[in-house]
Amino acid sequence: MTVVKPPATLRQRIVVTGIVQGVGFRPFLWRLAQSLGLAGAVWNQTSGVVVEIEGPAAAMTEFVTRLPLEAPTLASIDSLSVAGIPVEGSRGFDILPSVAEPGAFTFIPPDTAVCPDCLRELADPSDRRFGYPFINCTNCGPRYSIVRAVPYDRPLTTLADFPMCPDCEAEYVDPSNRRLDAQPNACPVCGPWLSLLDAAGQPGPRRPASEVLVRIRALLGAGRILAIKGLGGFHLCCDAANASAVTRLRDRKRRSDKPFALMARDLAAIEALAPVTAAERAALLSPRKPIILLRPHSPVPLAPGIAPGTNLLGFFLPYTPLHALLFEEARGESPPPQVLVMTSGNLSEEPIVSGNEEAFDRLNSIADAIVVHNRPIATRLDDSVVRVFEGRERLIRRARGYAPAPIALHAPAPELLACGADLKNAFCLTRDRYAVLSQHIGDLENLETLRFFEETLDHMKRFFRLRPRAAAHDLHPGYLSTRFAREMSGLPPIPVQHHHAHIASCMADNGLEGTVLGVAFDGTGYGADGNLWGGEFLVCDYSGFTRAAHLRYTVQSGGDTSVRQPWRMALAYLHDAFDSGRAPAGLPLYSAVPPGDVRLAVQMIERRVNSVLSSSCGRLFDAVASLCGLRHAVTYEGQAAIELEAAAASGVDDCYPWDVGPPSPRVVDLRPAIRAIAEDLARGAPVPLVSARFHNTLASLTASVCATLSRESGLRRVCLSGGTFQNHYLLERTTAALRRQGMEVFLHSRVPANDGGIALGQALIAGSQL
Secondary structure (H helix, E strand, O other): OOOOOOOOOOEEEEEEEEEEEOOOHHHHHHHHHHHHHHHHEEEEOOOOOEEEEEEEEEHHHHHHHHHHHHHOOOOEEEEEEEEEOOOOOOOOEEEEOEEEEOOOOOOOOEEOOHHHHHHHHOOOOOOOOOOOOOOOOOEEEEEEHHHHHOOOOOOHEOOOOOOOHHHHHHHHHHOOOOOOOOOOOOOOOOOOOOOEEOOOOOOOOOOHHHHHHHHHHHHHOOOOEEEEOOOOOEEEEEEOHHHHHHHHHHHOOOOOOOOEEEEEHHHHHHHOOOOOHHHHHHHHOOOOOOOOEEEOOOOOOOOOOOOOOOOOEEEEEOOHHHHHHHHOOHHHHHHHOOOEEEEEEOOOOOOOOOHHHHHHHHHHOOOOEEEEOOOOOOOOOOEEEEEEEOOEEEEEEEEEEEOOEEEEEEEEEEEEEEEEOOOOEEEEEEEEEEEEEEOEEOOOOOOHHHHHHHHHHHHHHHHHOOOOHHHEOEEEEEEEHHHHHHHOOOOEEEEHHHHHHHHHHHHOOOOOOEEEEEEEEEEEEEEEOOOOEEEEEEEEEOOEEEEEEEOOEEEOOOOHHHHHHHHHHHHHHHHHHHHOOOOOOOHHHHHOHHHHHHHHHHHHHHHHHOOEEEHHHHHHHHHHHHHOOOOOOOOOOOOHEEEEEEHHHOOOOOOOOOOOOOOOOEEEEOHHHHHHHHHHHHHHOHHHHHHHHHHHHHHHHHHHHHHHHHHOOOEEEEEEEHHHHHOOOHHHHHHHHHOOOOOOOEOOOOOOOOOOOOOOOOHEEEEEEE
């Protein structure tokens, strides 16, 4: 008789790091263990999740195999270690309380859009959370915006002041329930509530959410402007088809031209207004729910003032239950708008408003009514902005849904702070093998934004248990971010050249090591020679760079005035291209700008009064936009370049001439192109044709210069960075031209190509110096 021995019992400890807290990881492990008949326990610790399993070897092997393959959608596993430990004879599988580890850190998950399960409950009259604006579960809802400290547990969030009712508590502790350990778990009985502020800025008596929402939808339908508190701050909102409401919002917000974002009821509403590719559809429907830039059908049945001068509209879908309820077609009500303007709740260039009292103080003059709730926002967050290129998301503004997700590095990094630039600021912290970028802070040009920078830095240093050893900063001595770094007590400042940081950021975004060719085209960056750079070809790695080529210097006179008035740069390029002689008559700027102003500007250029030398590609775009008559003055950064891209004709392959000088460094001379552009326009050439030829010129010369540098250096990897490469007309043609030259092209995706990603490069460069 053969005796079959039962399989040997083993026990293992598995430690998982990454974004594994607040994403349903422990309930997932409980269900997996139950399905395989394994005993043991799971708990959070500061550095991640620990699970101990006990049972037959085959079942344990299957557990370890399935764990990374079936992990929750919101999880991101960075490491998984398995070790054998003594058998304890456990029975059952338990979820244990969290354990704090001194000095250790974990990652806080980004805020996540409301999930399909919660939306179904929201719309179900038989569900106890029917119509509740703050429904959430382990798979969705606020995360980073409500955290006050780590580990991520309810007492350390802004839900600490909302004790759960018995029903919510039962869900919270039930391993089979999708609200197990859902820290923001709440319902109409015990959770936050919605209200409209009265004339004194007070919430007034509590009313059912359904009553408040009836009033909100009625106001929007009547063309009113509302300030609505959301996940990471307030939005200013109105009917996107109501031209009068859109105009009033622009006037009150002091935002004359900058495009407004649009929230649509559903994907069908967006597809009725713009073609959507499969990749764009996936991004719109993802748990991150960013704003996606799309080219709309023409004509588009919305107010004409939503995005003047550009051929793109920014669409996104409802990402909170409250947003979904704004579009609800309730019985007895008029149908609500299908598309709403949903723009950041602030005065132009100030941080997004997040507090109820702050909203009354700062938004009462803009909004006709203010919608608030009593769940505090611990960390304010703007909406993220994305454009899809070559089937991949390319971040333009990295905030809600993406921050503070870490970026894995190719090697361990010292504990550092990189302060970023002054425009589109975001800072970066590094520790171990990770870089953590802050959310979009904004332009550091006022005290309010600097305070936002400081409060976010304080939060993130506490969250990630980090004490920086040094502070990296831009070379520009006048930047607020530079002064902040230099004035930090006890931290040595490390200056980093702006365009070197751009290329290093692109390298880190793509996990590159070694030396690359880098092309950095943008508006402004302080150069190593004291001039303004912005049309740069670098040979670089993380430890240093060589300026191998650049656009020819042009006089930029008038300081920041030349940025706000592109006609000044047009005059400077004409003056240079025609050797101080008069350019062709009849160019639009001569009729648009008073003759006295033209004479004075020319004198400033000739005498170098209040002038600097600039190789900026951004200023070149400004000049050509003015030469074409598109934009002689701007109201927001990049406006002239955006309108020049929008004007470019398709199907044009030819370009203008240029010259390239000898090495060390090579100077790319665009005077022949400027002469040809001016002569084309004087002959009456259509602006779309001129714009297309100009874009083609930049793409062609970029590929040509890189090919020359490649032959000299043997390098074939090219990184493209800087805000100019957010121009997809230029990007598409540049990448194609480089690939025809046999180059391997690397672009940004996880961090912006603009200055919003520059802190990542600063951190890697400073880390290599340390």
